[in-house]
Amino acid sequence: MADIEPYESALDAIPGAHPYPRTSRYHDAEIGVHRLPDGTEVRYTKRRLLPPLDEQQTQGHTVAAGDRPDLLAQHCFGDPGQWWRIADANPVLDPAELTDEAGRVIGIPTPGGFPRGDRRV
Template sequence: MFGKKSRYYGLATVRNTDRQGRIVQAVKLRRLPAAGGVETVVTDGSQLDVMSEHQYRDGARFWHIADANSELEAGELVETTGRVINVPKR
């Protein structure tokens, strides 16, 4: 389902039937341990890839920030100015 370089490669999957009767497959929700990090206040124009570039020197690692917080959609983390999110250390 995922390439060997994907962060989802090798994770457990589940199958379900949607409302149209199609069988869909998805990665099973992971329960992650609490991530130590820095509380960061979202400002107008905040972007996860920019935060990731600053913290990890790699903008593609934004998913580390997403995994350390409770939203299922990563982009929702930076939608609300003033929200405090956790940015894990390297």
């Protein structure tokens, strides 16, 4: 597993540095501000759009009995919290659909397809 630059972890620990850690699916999402009638500002994360599936670089993986998105992410990226990268690379609404049927072939993002947060084992 590749080492994370020491300053990246330090920046993630600073409150207000950015709203989401670097490994979050929302790290690059735009933050919007809604003003209530009384002037109060409410911050929110704007919609996160996925790249078109045909532009993503993936490698095929045949689902085996016992596979789960988090276990695949641990094996492929060294971080079970990166399951969302696999979900983003496949046209499913529920991540559990990815591995609910043994023998199904799903796409696993390759480093060129999803450069940020890529930590290979």
